[in-house]
Amino acid sequence: MRVFIVEDEYLARERLKRFLQKIHSVEIVGEAESKQQALEKIEKAEPDVVFLDVKLPDGTGIDVAREILNRGLNPYIVFATAYGEYALEAFKVNSIDYILKPYEFSDVENAIKKIENLENKRLNITNVSTMVQVENDFFIPVKHLSKLILLKPEDIYYIKAELSETIVRTKDNEYFSNKKLYEFENMLKSKGFFRVHKSYLVNLSKIKEMKVAEQSKLVIYFNGINDTVKTSRDGAKALRDYLGV
CATH class of the missing domain: 2.40.50.1020 (LytTr DNA-binding domain)
Structure with missing residues (x-):
């Protein structure tokens, strides 16, 4: 699972990286600390999952998620932030989870497990598979x-x-x-x-x-x-x- 991190605080970004690196199914493919940087790098990296902070120096994580969708990219979005009041907006842009700082390893692990479960369900759905x-x-x-x-x-x-x-x-x-x-x-x-x-x-x-x-x-x-x-x-x-x- 290819994961991209958008977080402007260095210590918070490093903490999230440490948590994600403990999960064997995860590969961190990039990171950014601003909206503009995120949009430029995410399109190149084409990750499966994006962890987004809400407050960024030049905009919001909501803006990043919305622009990702507008560009036809479809990664799973997980918001990892200190601001609980943006949860409704977050789910309007198809976020799969919303975890609040100070989060623990279990919160990050559960978000990844939720995504893995969704992917497994997609693989196990029985349907007409041929023309x-x-x-x-x-x-x-x-x-x-x-x-x-x-x-x-x-x-x-x-x-x-x-x-x-x-x-x-x-x-x-x-x-x-x-x-x-x-x-x-x-x-x-x-x-x-x-x-x-x-x-x-x-x-x-x-x-x-x-x-x-x-x-x-x-x-x-x-x-x-x-x-x-x-x-x-x-x-x-x-x-x-x-x-x-």
């Missing part, structure tokens, strides 16, 4: 409200990994699935779908154009919808290699 064939057509089973819908692969624009579910985007709607993104990738790689980010699988036939973004990433624009998808740096390189450009 459904009806005569010569193939369909992807997805959920919409209480209904099971069968989508044709050619109707899907992109598939996005969320915290507990996967979003399947068509021209007119969003559908949900309990399958993980790599399962969709295995099912759809022969149908013109390409993994451009750890959280995104796109249908290449739906792409209108691509524009170069920072750090050699690409912003993907689609025919028929206003959504955009930003690749990771590695995803952009892999896509360029695949397309031969």
